[in-house]
Structures are given as C-alpha cells and as structure tokens.
Amino acid sequence: MLKNAILTLLSLAMAIGLGGYSVWYALNAQDGVGAIRIGQWTAFPEVGTLAADPYSKARVAREGVLALGRAEGLAFVAERDDAGEPLKRECAYTIEDGYPTARFWTLYAADQSLGVIDTGKPRQAALQSYEVLRQPDNSVVISVGNRPAPGNWLLTGGFGKMYFVLTFYDTPIASSTGLSDVTLPRILKAGCDA
C-alpha cells in the first residue's frame, strides 16, 4: 500500500517537474521553431502572428513582445561571427557586403535581452542606412569596436556576450517569397582586447 503511494507520488512529481522544466527550458532557448537562417543571421518572420507555433506564442506572451508586422519590417539577429565564434563586446568586427532591398535599415549592438547596449557615451551603439558611407559598388563596410574608426563606425564597449540586430523596414523580403535569395552582410572578427 505504501509502495503504491510512493510510486504514484514519484510519477506525479516526475510529470509536473519534468513537464514544467521542459517548457521553461524551451522558452528560454534563443533558437526556436520557425527560424530562418541566412549566414549567421536569424529571423523569425512568423513570431507574433496568428500563424506562429505554440512556442513562439508562449514566448511572446511571457516577454510582452509586440513583434513588427509584415508591412513594418523584419529583424535579423546574429550571435556569432562568420568563423562561428560567439560575438563579444570586447572584440572589434567588420561588417561588410551588400544588403537586400529595403527603404532603410538599422543596425545595433545588443545585449542578451536584445536591448541596445549601454555605451556610457552620448553616441548610441546604432547605425542606420541613411547615414552610412558607401563603397563605389554601393556596398557598406562598418567597423565595430570601442575605438573610433574611419568610415562607418559602430561604437560598442564593455565585456561579455553581444548580438547584432539588423532590421529592414518596409521591405519586400518580409513577405516570405523574397527570403530565399537574400544575401546578408558578413561579420568578420578584426581583433580583440586581451
């Protein structure tokens, strides 16, 4: 009798413990269902729509996100450079090559919660396409780091993990048909502070 009670309790504890933990784990993982990867960049075009999967829906509700609509824009997040190393705030990077069609784009350096990093200076860790200098072939080269650089400079600083968030506004790639042949800029590491 006691054995039965203990076994029942064990099953119940397992069910509730494992079930609850697995949901918590799945919702905290950065990667998810419905992601589109282009190079090192990841986007979730369906997040925040009625067509989203249950995991995205739960994440949206838990984090209070109001996702960009299709006519507004599409955000890509990168957490690694082209060599596959995680992005770090103490390192300098070069972001180069072309960008897909859009009215304009913005690029900012973000922390774990995808908010812009605090540089501690009046200059924000953000750039947008109307203010960048272009190469003769219309591509853009951006230097990322905590030391001023000629050309386009994205200020970062501090230590720890970093993400790049690249958002295209009023763009045809937000409608899923355009996503297949989109190229996004490459992220190359230029060096690190020891």
Added chain:
Amino acid sequence: MRSLLHALILGLLGAGIVHIVVLFLVPEFSERDAWSRLAMASDLYKMTRLDAEAGGAPVVKSVDPLFYAAACRFDLADGLVRIKAPGDVPFWSASVYDSSGHNLYSFNDHNANGEKLDTVVLTPAQMIDVRRDLPEDLQGAIFVEAPIEEGIFVVRAFVPDESWKPIVSRFLEQSACELQDY
C-alpha cells in the same frame, strides 16, 4: 521492479502531457504580456510611449533604439476607435494587435493617404454599419477590420538622428486615440 518501471514510464508520459498543457496555458495566464504591461502603465484610449525616452524603463521591451513608439489599448465593444497623428516624420508604421499580442494588421506611411496617419479600427459588424452611411470626415481614413474586442494599436516612428528627436516626439505626443461617434 516492474511497478517502478511502470511508474517511471507513467511519469514521463505525464511530463509530456504537462508540457503541452503548460505551453498552451502560458499565453492565457501570462501577467507579463504586452496588454498587462500597458494596462499597468495607462488607461484605455490613451497613447503611451513605449520607449525609454519619456523617462523610466520601457513599457514593452525590444524597441529599435533608432525608433520611438507609442501604443494605446482599445475595446471595440465600446465603439469604433480612431487613431490620428499630425505632422511629417521620415517614416512611421502602425500595427493592430489583439489582446494576446498577435499582430493582426500592419501598414506604413506609404500605404496611407497623403502619408498622414488617420485610421479607424472596427469589427466587421461595425464596418457594415459604417459603410451604409460613411461620415464625411472619415472619407480619407484607413479602415482596419479586426475580429476582436480588446486590442492594442502601436505607432512606430523612425528617428534618423539627434535633430529629429523633438519632431518625432511631438508626432507621437500629438497622436490621438479616441472613440469615434458615427
């Protein structure tokens, strides 16, 4: 031994069921979703800034740092809601969300009449009523039919650089979100 195995398998099976049940209950019971956060910050039909510029922590996180945004909550059971904003900014976009934060409809300044934000959100039933006799001053508005009662309207505006900050702030502060008589 066999009954222990039995209990373990039952536990795993239960874990799967609990996983699915919890997953579907999170959106229902979340107190941290956008609607609850906005409800704590302000009343219905009141435009609230979402970015941190207005002071304090941002109400809803993860807004592009080069953007300002404002949102208002509405309840279509009270009637149609009309959102207007004056002035010219480089880019604005707007979205209608239901109360659980799903984006139902979005558009930007290129979709609007004369690039002015003037929108009416209504239910399909209200749309039939309004269509029968369209008031003069609603002629230029964008009508968004949404099969919901409670919802959130968000306006986002681009701030290309420092000098645009006051202009974009004024654009959002002068935007109105109110019940419309018809």
